[in-house]
Amino acid sequence: MKKVKIIIAWMLVSVILQCAGLFFLDKFYFKDNTDVEMEQVSIEKVEEKPEVHVSIPEDAKDVKVSYDGRYVTYKDGYDMNMYDTTTGESKTFDDVEDRQILKLTWLADRDKLLTLERDGYQIALYNYDPEKGTNEKMVDICQYSSQYKTFDIKVSTITGVTYVRVDNMVYRVDINQSQAVSVPIVVRNLGSLALMPTKDRLVYMAKNGQIVHVTQPKERIAIPAGGDPKILGVDSEGVAYIGEGNGVTVSKIIKKDLDDPNIKSSTIKLTEPVKSNEIFIGENGEIFVNYESKHLVKELKSGQETKYEGKFISIYNKGVATLVDNKYYKTKFGK
Secondary structure (H helix, E strand, C coil), rough: HHHHHHHHHHHHHHHHHHHHHHHHHHHHHHHHCCCCCCCCCCCCCCCCCCCCCCEECCEEEEECCCCCEEEEEEECCCEEEEEEECCCCCCCCCCCCCCCEEEEEEECCCCCEEEEEECCCCEEEEEEECCCCCCEEEEEEEECCCCCCCCCEECCCCCEEEEEEECEEEEEECCCCCCEEEEEECCCCCCEEEEEECCCCCCEEEEECCCCCCCCCCCCECCCCCCCCCEEEEEECCCCEEEECCCCHHHHHHHHCCCCCCCCCCCEEEEECCCHHHHHEECCCEEEEEHHHCCCEEEEECCCEEECCCEEEEEEEEEEEECCCCCCEEEEECC
16 A cells, blocks of 8 residues: 555656646747747738830831730831830840841730841741840841842741741741751642641631641641631641632631531621631630721620720730820720
């Protein structure tokens, strides 16, 4: 019995010592670690830089805007002028005095520009970076001739492939190639052309043709369109958008799945005819239509309308670019 009392006494002593130890740790040892002062930190909202309303000459040709609307370009003869609308600064090319700019195209997802230029006896493709102010030659395309009148550049930043049109000829440029490769075209009079954004496939039609031709592999897809249909664009799902009209304006848009031609095409009728260069196809199948008479851009997929002032230039990733009294303005979608 005495031994039991001794054991119980030592157990009580042990419990008392443990409690005393925990009390000490809580009140003194851990005090600096547990008493934390909370301070409210104010995070400022990042605002977009307001654009400078740069002046564009009334007789400026081929006015275009970059992906996010930051840069605006226009041609003066064979020369190109560019402005950074966040600063109002004029941007210039490096060593471009002896070359003629035949065609320029902004990339669809970044502020970079491809230019097709006459470089001596050659036509060459250049890559211009306005942020760095560099203009690097990518590759020679073909020999220059004063007989050439039609030039175009189609590029996919996803596949890294660019197609260049010179009159009735088309050349393919791969980022891994050191020279342009001629692409066989199976029509005599080349009309409109486009690229599949996610596949290395060129899409084109003959003038006044009703057949869509696709490369790699070669395919011929009939389109139920009259007049002089034009390819307006191809979205990331491989759906082509064909404008049907009278050769001057488009009154209907035909949607055709190029990946599965057996799927029946569908038709969208516009509320009024517009020029083909006033219709813009987005990567996700958006259809932006500029109704110039109403000063209105409508996205047909969502029904969203954007009113604007002045003269329409183009759309950018967040809205509409215009000229108001020859000054550059941007209006966000839905305003």
